[in-house]
Amino acid sequence: MISFSAFMGTSGRAQSLPAWLRFLLTAVTVALGFAARQAMDALLPTTNVFLMPILGVVVSATLFGAAAGLLATLLSSLWLCWAYLPPLESFQVGDPRQFWGLSLFVIISGFISLVIGGFQTTLLRLRDAHAALARTDSQRRLLLQEFRHRSRNDLQSLVALLLLRARAAPSSAAQDGLREAAEHARALARVHTLLAQEAIHEDDPTVVDSRAFVEGLAMELARTHATEGLRPIVLTAEAEPHPLDSERAILVGLVLNECVTNALKYAFPDDRPGRVQVRFSRIDGEFHLTIEDDGTGTSPEEQTNGNRARPLGTGLGTRLLRGMAAQLRGSFNRGPGPGGAGTHVELRFPAAAAGGRG
Structure with a gap:
């Protein structure tokens, strides 16, 4: 026929x-x-x-x-x-x-x-x-891919510059601040690297598949920190597949990077074994990103819940996390894990974006 x-x-x-x-x-x-x-x-x-x-x-x-x-x-x-x-x-x-x-x-x-x-x-x-x-869509994909590659390269150059400045800083406080800024820039570069790879949705280059993105970023963090020494920490990630626009995916990736990095660095002192688990799901019109560990946990004064918070370290990480949650029109909470052991971190935000996409 x-x-x-x-x-x-x-x-x-x-x-x-x-x-x-x-x-x-x-x-x-x-x-x-x-x-x-x-x-x-x-x-x-x-x-x-x-x-x-x-x-x-x-x-x-x-x-x-x-x-x-x-x-x-x-x-x-x-x-x-x-x-x-x-x-x-x-x-x-x-x-x-x-x-x-x-x-x-x-x-x-x-x-x-x-x-x-x-x-x-x-x-x-x-x-x-x-x-x-079709030609316009192909050109848009190429331009978006080129933008992400350039953003990653520029951020990596910024990381190198900040670390160089940190070595030349006159005080330890300035060195710590520059190193912390370099870590945040490295996190953003890591997110853009993943966005430029397999996490992009087939139909729309501005949309990310949440499973590929969250699980891929978690595994990249596990590989990165594994090179810092043979530490007996198991990192697992489970994510549901949902379309997520790139703008919000970047914020989710930064929150995930910050929380997992903190858990891997500080929750298991003295090379003690442990477990870090990442989950991403949709519940009743909201996306939930949770990170749990069975490490040393946090004291009640260090819990972030509502408007009561005590800054951790310099406090920059906590303020950034709460700011990114606000950009997502959501909430960020951190407290003890199940049974009071370890730390439980949760980011909630509406599944529907501000423009109506969800």
Whole structure:
């Protein structure tokens, strides 16, 4: 069975022929139609003399365009006058009823030709528009990919510069501040690296698959910290697959990076074994990102819950986490894990973005 797209492709190739060849083929089509009609004269009554000519008009207009359909209408009318409408072998029509029938045939055939031509023109424009959109989408993907690569490279250069400045800083406080800033820049570079890889959604380059993104980032953090020494810490990640726009994915990635990094660095002193678990899910219209560890935990004064908080370390990490949660229109909470052991961190934010995507 011939598909519609294949038929339109055949029609498009036929209409790309030279005009003289299209008109010649139209005349051949009309002649074949009347030849078939004459071959069936014994089967079809004379009242159906307009049937085959209309089919010839439809075929000509479909294959060769509206102009060919109008030409087929003219040729068919002349042939009808000559061969079927009395007086025969004359271009005159003696019977008024036959004259009005011929006039109606011309009107209907001309209208069919124009409708088919307009339909084909619309389809060709839609095809061209679709091709242009496909090219635009491809260019957008390339530009977005290039932007992410450049952002990652620029951030890596910034990390190197901050670490260089930290070594030359005159005080330990300045050195610690510059190193902490370098860590945040490295986290952002890590997120952009993952966005430039397999986490991108197939249909929209600005949308991320949450499972690939969260699990990929968690495993990247595990590999990064594993190179710092053989530490008996197991990091696992489980994420549900949901579409997540890149803007919010960056914030989720930064929160995940900060919390997992803190757990790997500080929750297990003296090389003690432990476990860090990351989960991402959707519950009742909200996305939940949770990070749990069974490490040393935090004291009640260090819990972040609502508006009561005591800054950890310099307090910059906690303020950043709460700020990123606010950008997501969500909440960030940190406290003891189940049974009071370890630390439980949870980020909640609406599944629907501010623009309505969810």
